[in-house]
Amino acid sequence: MKINKTASSGSMESSDIMITVSPAKEKGIIIELVSDVEELFGSKIKKVIRDTIKEFEIENIKVMANDKGALDYAIRARTKTAILRALKECSLNE
Amino acid sequence: MNNKLRRSMLYIPANNPAMIQDAFIYGADTILFDLEDSIAISEKDAARELLIEALNSLNFNNTEIAVRINSLDSKFGLKDLKSIVPIGPDIIRIPKIETKEQIIKIDKLITKLERKANLQPGFIEIMAMIETAKGVLNLEKIVASSERLSALTLGAEDLTTDMGIKRTSLGRELFLTRSKIALVAAAYKINAIDTVFSDFNDLNGLKKETLQSKELGFTGKAVIHPRQVDIVNHVFTPSQEEIEDAKEIVRQASQAEEFGKGVIAVKGKMVDLPILNRAKEIINKYEKREVIK
Numbered sequence: 001m002k003i004n005k006t007a008s009s010g011s012m013e014s015s016d017i018m019i020t021v022s023p024a025k026e027k028g029i030i031i032e033l034v035s036d037v038e039e040l041f042g043s044k045i046k047k048v049i050r051d052t053i054k055e056f057e058i059e060n061i062k063v064m065a066n067d068k069g070a071l072d073y074a075i076r077a078r079t080k081t082a083i084l085r086a087l088k089e090c091s092l093n094e
Numbered sequence: 095m096n097n098k099l100r101r102s103m104l105y106i107p108a109n110n111p112a113m114i115q116d117a118f119i120y121g122a123d124t125i126l127f128d129l130e131d132s133i134a135i136s137e138k139d140a141a142r143e144l145l146i147e148a149l150n151s152l153n154f155n156n157t158e159i160a161v162r163i164n165s166l167d168s169k170f171g172l173k174d175l176k177s178i179v180p181i182g183p184d185i186i187r188i189p190k191i192e193t194k195e196q197i198i199k200i201d202k203l204i205t206k207l208e209r210k211a212n213l214q215p216g217f218i219e220i221m222a223m224i225e226t227a228k229g230v231l232n233l234e235k236i237v238a239s240s241e242r243l244s245a246l247t248l249g250a251e252d253l254t255t256d257m258g259i260k261r262t263s264l265g266r267e268l269f270l271t272r273s274k275i276a277l278v279a280a281a282y283k284i285n286a287i288d289t290v291f292s293d294f295n296d297l298n299g300l301k302k303e304t305l306q307s308k309e310l311g312f313t314g315k316a317v318i319h320p321r322q323v324d325i326v327n328h329v330f331t332p333s334q335e336e337i338e339d340a341k342e343i344v345r346q347a348s349q350a351e352e353f354g355k356g357v358i359a360v361k362g363k364m365v366d367l368p369i370l371n372r373a374k375e376i377i378n379k380y381e382k383r384e385v386i387k
Contacts, residue, residue: 009140009143010140013110013111013112014112015111015112015115016110016111016112070111071111071115071151071152072151073144073147073148073150073151073152074111074144074147074148076147077140077143077144077146077147077148078140078143078144080143080147081139081140081143081144084139084143085139
């Protein structure tokens with residue numbers, strides 16, 4: 001699956017995460033993460049994002065993630081919503 | 095009578111992770127996750143996804159879980175129902191119920207979705223929100239239309255808007271509706287849950303209104319702020335003295351029956367069958383629960 005648009009989901013409030021997905025110029029899943037707990041949990045947060053993206057079978061995507069202490073369920077939900085919004089925007093334009 | 099304790103139902107906007115995660119710590123009998131009025135139109139999809147993930151992942155300490163979906167007349171309601179039923183919440187609160195036909199349709203839909211999700215048909219209960227004059231007039235038909243319907247609830251802001259009147263602190267404008275909801279709920283042995291008290295800084299006002307609701311026959315009240323939970327729980331919980339009195343009534347009535355006596359007196363007051371039944375209900379509902387401690 002492929003996204004052609006940028007879309008976001010989430011917020012900068014405590015316990016949330018702001019996820020912005022956009023089409024990648026490079027190949028693969030590229031994740032840029034900003035988090036106060038990056039040192040401790042950065043790789044885990046990225047894994048949750050990556051696993052969620054894989055469920056959609058999207059191969060090339062850029063993700064900007066600004067984490068405010070989100071738990072896994074919130075990371076999954078925000079990533080899913082951002083992707084669904086990006087896909088929806090694509091289908092509207094098709 | 096539905097034996098579930100539903101004194102307080104705490105509204106939690108379903109798009110706020112911090113509030114979702116903390117929802118169970120305030121002692122509300124029911125957590126009421128909201129997909130409707132507290133969620134902006136542009137965030138309906140995000141709230142739905144967040145709630146699905148939360149309900150699938152988090153432990154709410156066995157607190158009863160309710161979800162208020164969007165009206166099935168909106169473009170979000172059916173999506174909400176299809177997403178939420180498979181997770182198996184205890185109750186789904188349906189806004190703007192006006193006719194029995196709406197309930198019958200929703201019941202069938204839920205049954206279909208329950209089967210698909212391998213849930214026992216009938217597992218999920220329905221709470222009907224009465225928010226229009228037409229809904230008030232059709233109350234009895236609405237309640238009689240489904241075995242799933244376990245609670246009636248009042249949506250006061252929408253109702254007063256529908257009637258073209260203002261909501262006041264005295265609440266006279268809601269007296270008839272509240273009375274009718276409590277009466278119909280009692281007739282069908284289901285819960286009657288009162289509308290929210292919007293000024294969460296006015297705790298005295300909340301207590302006063304909750305006491306009035308209880309007097310009319312409501313069994314619980316929706317709350318919009320954690321600080322409202324304790325007051326509402328307290329009002330809808332019998333005191334230790336009331337529990338002890340109820341136990342004494344049942345004990346003496348049982349003795350009287352053994353000796354073939356009819357009417358008895360406890361603490362100088364006559365006890366007949368309705369009073370005995372009320373005492374049994376208090377014991378049945380509250381005595382074995384920690385809530386009275």
